[in-house]
Amino acid sequence: MDKSADSPYPIHDLLRQRWSPRAFDDRPIEPEKLRSLFEAARWAPSLDNGQPWRFLVARKEEQAEYDRLFNCLVPGNQKSAYRAPVLMLSVAQLQFEDGSPNGHALHDTGMAVENLVVQAAALGLVAHQMAGFRVDQAREVCQIPEGYEPVAMIAVGYPGDPVLPSDRLRAGEPQPPVRKPLTELVYSATWEHPFPLFP
Amino acid sequence: MDKSADSPYPIHDLLRQRWSPRAFDDRPIEPEKLRSLFEAARWAPSLDNGQPWRFLVARKEEQAEYDRLFNCLVPGNQKSAYRAPVLMLSVAQLQFEDGSPNGHALHDTGMAVENLVVQAAALGLVAHQMAGFRVDQAREVCQIPEGYEPVAMIAVGYPGDPVLPSDRLRAGEPQPPVRKPLTELVYSATWEHPFPLFP
Numbered sequence: 001m002d003k004s005a006d007s008p009y010p011i012h013d014l015l016r017q018r019w020s021p022r023a024f025d026d027r028p029i030e031p032e033k034l035r036s037l038f039e040a041a042r043w044a045p046s047l048d049n050g051q052p053w054r055f056l057v058a059r060k061e062e063q064a065e066y067d068r069l070f071n072c073l074v075p076g077n078q079k080s081a082y083r084a085p086v087l088m089l090s091v092a093q094l095q096f097e098d099g100s101p102n103g104h105a106l107h108d109t110g111m112a113v114e115n116l117v118v119q120a121a122a123l124g125l126v127a128h129q130m131a132g133f134r135v136d137q138a139r140e141v142c143q144i145p146e147g148y149e150p151v152a153m154i155a156v157g158y159p160g161d162p163v164l165p166s167d168r169l170r171a172g173e174p175q176p177p178v179r180k181p182l183t184e185l186v187y188s189a190t191w192e193h194p195f196p197l198f199p
Numbered sequence: 200m201d202k203s204a205d206s207p208y209p210i211h212d213l214l215r216q217r218w219s220p221r222a223f224d225d226r227p228i229e230p231e232k233l234r235s236l237f238e239a240a241r242w243a244p245s246l247d248n249g250q251p252w253r254f255l256v257a258r259k260e261e262q263a264e265y266d267r268l269f270n271c272l273v274p275g276n277q278k279s280a281y282r283a284p285v286l287m288l289s290v291a292q293l294q295f296e297d298g299s300p301n302g303h304a305l306h307d308t309g310m311a312v313e314n315l316v317v318q319a320a321a322l323g324l325v326a327h328q329m330a331g332f333r334v335d336q337a338r339e340v341c342q343i344p345e346g347y348e349p350v351a352m353i354a355v356g357y358p359g360d361p362v363l364p365s366d367r368l369r370a371g372e373p374q375p376p377v378r379k380p381l382t383e384l385v386y387s388a389t390w391e392h393p394f395p396l397f398p
Contacts, residue, residue, distance in 0.1 A: 011238050011239040011242065011318055014211065015314050015317060015318060016242060039208040039381065040210040040211070042381060043376075044313060047330050049376060051379050053384065054384055055384060055385045056388050056389075057387065057388070057394050062395070065388035068389070089388075104305075104330060104350075106303075107308060107351075109306060110305070110307060110308065111309040111316075113306075113309075118213075118214060118317065122211045129246075131302075131303060143389055151303075152303070179248075180241070182238065185241060185250070186253075186256055187255050188257060189268050189286075189341055191342040191343050197230050
């Protein structure tokens with residue numbers, strides 16, 4: 001459990017998101033660790049156990065596959081992800097198997113991705129999600145069928161050293177994250193009425 | 200790390216979702232544990248740090264507030280949640296603060312909720328999400344404004360004993376969960392082409 005100045009209530013170490021470094025080390029991810037990331041996503045809960053999440057994945061050594069994903073990124077994200085040994089694209093299945101719409105597809109895909117991110121943290125990896133990619137291009141080059149929605153590109157790898165003088169990413173390192181206070185996030189059963197535990 | 204028959208690759212104990220019991224013990228949740236649940240949600244990542252998640256919460260001792268949420272549940276879910284000491288409603292903010300649409304609002308709310316669910320597991324609690332509630336009624340009685348979408352009711356508490364002969368929930372206990380194999384969830388950068396680690 002971690003308790004720091006900006007986290008007044010203790011939460012599990014794994015969940016304490018620190019600033020997510022954008023600089024990656026270029027060493028590969030061990031296959032067994034990569035497998036565990038998807039296994040963690042697999043066990044997320046979902047509405048009616050629909051499991052609407054899908055992942056397109058490429059390692060850098062699979063050059064053509066990697067480039068197919070990498071080339072969809074907008075230039076700023078290419079700059080921050082270029083060292084990441086693994087790129088993924090999360091995709092949500094918008095219908096259940098019987099064809100009825102799944103209004104929780106994006107929500108449940110988020111739950112699976114968060115499991116993946118948390119498992120990455122448990123393995124010493126960082127997973128950096130990016131919404132800045134060309135969705136139509138991804139649909140086309142990755143052959144994503146109708147009924148599935150590309151959600152986020154995810155760069156995964158070991159953290160790099162952002163303070164290397166030679167590292168051109170240095171200037172782009174984000175600041176430590178800030179979060180809204182709980183009084184703005186948690187209400188009683190009436191909107192914006194304070195919940196007694198967060199007066 | 201846990202490795203079981205249906206989880207061929209090790210994942211962190213916290214993430215290994217077992218079957219989520221629907222029977223709750225009626226003992227209250229300690230205030231410090233309840234605070235930690237929301238603190239965990241607070242630290243989830245989100246697109247442009249938009250933090251679109253909100254939570255409406257009531258403890259059973261806050262009877263009017265609790266009933267406001269409970270009465271929105273469909274009868275089947277009232278039956279399984281009636282002992283839970285805490286009810287929540289997750290809500291997604293569909294726009295950024297500047298009014299532009301946030302297409303990742305549901306996804307990012309899912310990530311925050313998963314943090315909450317995992318923190319619950321770390322504290323010996325169970326959190327059971329339910330999509331079966333009357334959304335329009337929740338909007339009205341909880342005074343949820345335009346631009347916010349009610350997502351899921353969440354019953355939280357200590358697990359109950361589903362094998363008590365007197366427990367009328369017994370017959371309703373779900374089976375252990377099943378999950379799709381990873382070969383159906385993870386592809387290379389081309390749709391439905393196998394990723395080499397999951398041949």
